Amino acid sequence: MDVTITDLTKTFGGQPALDAVNLAFGGGMLGLLGPNGAGKTTLMRLLTGVLRPTSGRVVVGGHDLAERSGRTAVKRMLGYLPQHLELYPDLTAREFLDYIGLLKGMADRRVRRARAAELLEEVGMSAAAGRRLGGLSGGMRRRVGIAQALMGDPRLIVVDEPTAGLDPEERMRFRSLLAGLGERRTVLLSTHILDDVAQTCPDVAVLAAGRVVYHGPTSGLTGAAEGRTYQVDTAGPQPAGDLTIANAVAIAGGMRYRVVAETAPPDGLPVAPVLEDGYAAVMRDARGRRR
Numbered sequence: 001m002d003v004t005i006t007d008l009t010k011t012f013g014g015q016p017a018l019d020a021v022n023l024a025f026g027g028g029m030l031g032l033l034g035p036n037g038a039g040k041t042t043l044m045r046l047l048t049g050v051l052r053p054t055s056g057r058v059v060v061g062g063h064d065l066a067e068r069s070g071r072t073a074v075k076r077m078l079g080y081l082p083q084h085l086e087l088y089p090d091l092t093a094r095e096f097l098d099y100i101g102l103l104k105g106m107a108d109r110r111v112r113r114a115r116a117a118e119l120l121e122e123v124g125m126s127a128a129a130g131r132r133l134g135g136l137s138g139g140m141r142r143r144v145g146i147a148q149a150l151m152g153d154p155r156l157i158v159v160d161e162p163t164a165g166l167d168p169e170e171r172m173r174f175r176s177l178l179a180g181l182g183e184r185r186t187v188l189l190s191t192h193i194l195d196d197v198a199q200t201c202p203d204v205a206v207l208a209a210g211r212v213v214y215h216g217p218t219s220g221l222t223g224a225a226e227g228r229t230y231q232v233d234t235a236g237p238q239p240a241g242d243l244t245i246a247n248a249v250a251i252a253g254g255m256r257y258r259v260v261a262e263t264a265p266p267d268g269l270p271v272a273p274v275l276e277d278g279y280a281a282v283m284r285d286a287r288g289r290r291r
């Protein structure tokens with residue numbers, strides 16, 4: 001399912017949340033990264049037709065979202081798991097999926113029920129299908145969230161921070177679930193967790209202040225910090241000056257920082273970058289451009 005976003009701008013009260021964004025992707029998983037307020041949720045809401053753009057175009061699978069017929073067609077082929085999905089606490093997982101199927105235009109009750117059962121199986125929730133949603137754990141709710149996004153067998157799936165707040169084991173399970181979906185569908189995964197992207201997304205787009213500052217292979221994002229990543233171990237204050245701190249961990253007797261800088265900081269040991277260094281590097285470059 002090809003998605004083409006052209007010169008997409010969305011302003012709120014005159015302030016651009018998205019500023020002339022161009023992005024084309026299709027097939028497999030695309031990670032969407034960016035700091036708070038970068039415009040990720042706005043982009044996803046425009047893509048799902050929940051919001052209308054101020055200007056620019058979104059075409060999904062050949063359907064233009066500017067047209068009513070396009071929006072209707074896209075709704076049928078799209079699954080959306082928003083950051084905060086409203087679940088009805090008194091419905092069981094099975095009843096909830098049945099209801100969502102009805103909303104998505106699946107008129108045949110038997111087909112709906114069969115699909116709900118299939119999806120609950122796929123997300124590992126068959127045993128809890130009859131439990132009320134209000135009594136489920138955070139991870140189980142997320143799984144029901146993914147299942148509802150998959151009712152109607154969408155070819156494009158948009159998920160907003162699906163692993164936030166999950167414990168490490170649930171997160172791992174959820175990641176492999178998403179990666180499995182990406183084998184057969186187009187999945188846009190927005191997250192703050194770089195590890196989720198490193199583990200599941202061959203490609204990634206990075207938004208900063210409403211603009212795309214990187215789009216390409218995830219390995220290429222790591223490469224953005226090549227030759228300018230340093231490790232600084234110190235018992236004193238954190239490294240300062242013209243550098244960006246990508247990571248800080250406590251070590252015996254002090255702290256270990258990874259920094260991105262054009263020139264080596266005092267006591268800086270050059271190291272091979274990892275994804276979070278690459279992310280810090282493109283954010284650093286983006287800030288430099290905005291100055």
Ligand SMILES: Nc1ncnc2c1ncn2[C@@H]1O[C@H](COP(=O)(O)OP(=O)(O)OP(=O)(O)O)[C@@H](O)[C@H]1O
Pocket residue numbers: 012013016017034035036037038039040041042043
């Ligand atoms: N409905 C709205 N009304 C006014 N401003 C909005 C609205 N939605 C988003 N914004 C603003 O647009 C900008 C982008 O917000 P958005 O939620 O898209 O960012 P985000 O990258 O998803 O952030 P986060 O990672 O915190 O979820 C922010 O400055 C936000 O305050």
